[in-house]
Amino acid sequence: MISFNRILTIVRRYILIHFKSPARLLDLFFWPVMELFVWGFFTVYLKNSNLDSTGRLVVTLINALVFWDILYRSQQALSLAFMEELWTRNVLNLLISPLRTREWVLGAYLYGMIKTGIIVLILLVLASVLYAFHISSLGFSFIPLAFNLLLFGYAMGLFTTGLLLRWGHAAEALIWGVPFLIQPFSAIFYPVSVYPAWLKPIVLALPSTHVMEAMRHVIDTGQFPWPSFWIALGLNVLFTLFFSWFCLRMLERGRSNGQLVRMSG
C-alpha cells in the first residue's frame, strides 16, 4: 500500500524548497539555457558556412541537446532530493515518519518530472524563437523517446543515491559526475557508427544510445523505429531492477553500520 497523499506531500515539499531558493532556481535555468546558446550559435555557424545546407544538423543537434538535458535532470532528481535531506539533517525525521521509502522515491521522481518538463519547455520555446527551430521536428515521437530517457535517468539516479547512502557527503561530486560517465558512450551528438567495434557492446547496452539513434532515424525518415524503442525499454527495466536492488542494499547497510543515522544529524 502506498499513500498518494504522502507522495504529493513530498512533491509539494520539494517544490516549496526549490522555488524559495534563488540558487536552486538558477541551477534550474542557467545551465541548460547557456548550453542552448552555445549549440544554437554553433548551428547558426554551420548553416551560414553551408556545412549544413539542409538544416538537418541544426535539428539533430538541438534535439540532442534537449534529450541530453532530460537524461541529466532526471538522473539528478532523486540524488539531489536525497542531498537536500542530508544538507538539512532531516533524514531521521523522514525515516521515522509514516513515509515509506518507495513513496519518497516516487515523490522525488514526480518532482523531477515536473522540473524536467519546465526546462524542456523553456528550451524548446527559446530554440524556436532564437534559432527558428521547429518544435514539431519529432512530432509525437518525442514522447516515447523522452519517456525512455526519463526512465534511464531515474535508474542512474537510484545508482547515485545508493552511492550517497554508502559514502555520504564524500560521494556528492558523483551526483554531477555519473551522467558524464555515460555521455560519451550514448551516441548523443553523433551516430553509433563512429565508435570502434570493441566499444560497441558497451554503447549498445545503454538505453540512451537507442533513444538517440531513434531520434536521428525519425528526423531522417519520418518513421518511428519501434524496435529501438522496445530495446531501450527492455534495457531500462533491467537497469532499474539492478540499481533498485543496489540502492536498497546500501540502505540496509546504512541501517546496520550506522551511516544512515550518522548522516542524519
Next chain:
Amino acid sequence: MPLTDDVIVVEGLTKRYKTVTALDGFSMRVRKGEIYGLLGPNGAGKTTALHVLMGVLTPTAGRVTVFGHSPFDDRETLAPRVNFSSAYVQMPFNLSARQNLDIFARLYGLPDRTNKIESLLAAFKLTAMAKSKTGSLSSGEQTRLNLCKALLNDPDLLFLDEPTASLDPDIADLVRRTLHDFQKRKGLTIVYTSHNMAEVETLCDRVLFLHRGKAITEGTPKEVADRFKKDSLEKVFIHLARTGDVMDAETSR
C-alpha cells in the same frame, strides 16, 4: 499484544561496530505512561539505544519490541504512534517554521492540520516566529520547533534525545511543564536522554544509568540516589562515571 503494561521491552541488546561496542547486552523495560530517563556519560550508548528503538539502526544481537511490535518489521503500525526529537536533527532551512510543520502534519495524515499546528506553536511560544525561515531561528527556537514536530501526531510514545540542550532556563522549564502536561493528559510515554541531572530528577519517573553500553542501575531518581547513598542524581552520575569500569568488572563476574 504483550500481557504487561510495558511499552518497550529490550533484552540483551548489543550493537557492535568495527572497533567499538556501543551497546553491550543491555536490557530495559519502559511502562506505559512513564517518563523514562536514559543517563550516562558521553559515548555510553544512549543515542544508539534510541536509534535501535526507532528502527533506524539494526542491532547486532538482542530483542526489541515496542508496543509488542518489532520496530524493524512493523514500521507501518508503529510510525503513526511514535515520534522523536533531538537537538541534532533539523528541518529544511528555507521553509518557514509553519511550512515545515505543515509538511510533517501531511505526512502523518492529520485531519485538522491548522489547529494542531497553531496550538503547538503557541504551547512552545513560537507563534511570533512561525513565518520566519527555519534556518534563521536561534538554536533554542529550532529545538522547540523540533518538539512541535514531535508532538504533531499525538504520539503514544516519544523519544527525546537531549531535548532541552541549548534552551535557556526559563524556556527549559516551559518545555518540561509542557511535556509533563502531555504525559498527564494523554498518557504519553517518554524515553528521554539528558545531561541535566536536576531536570531529570524533576521530570523522570524512572531512570537507567548506562555505562559503556551496559545498564548499571535503574529505579526512581530517589531510589537510585539512596542506593548509592548520595543526595542527588548529579553526585550519583559523577560517582558512576568515575567508578563505572569497576562496576563493569563486578557485574560481569
